[in-house]
Amino acid sequence: MKIKSFFALMALGTIFFTSCRDTVTEREVVRETEVEVEREEVEVEEDNEGIIERTGKKVDQEVNEEINEEIDKIGDDN
16 A cells, blocks of 8 residues: 555645746747838037027117117118
8 A cells, every 4th residue: 555655645745846947949049130110410519608689689689780770770970
């Protein structure tokens, strides 16, 4: 009886340990490739000025244009 129970335990143990295994036959292949991407170069102006300075420059430019127009209207007296 001991031999029969031993073989039964061996059979159950073999089934228990081998049936839960995952057999993976697929392999994942990773390949590295270099891809060249064309990028447009954008010129970036560095502004170290604040909004007040930029606004002041625009206003000065507009005022200077108006002054130049008035000078042209007056003409040359020479």
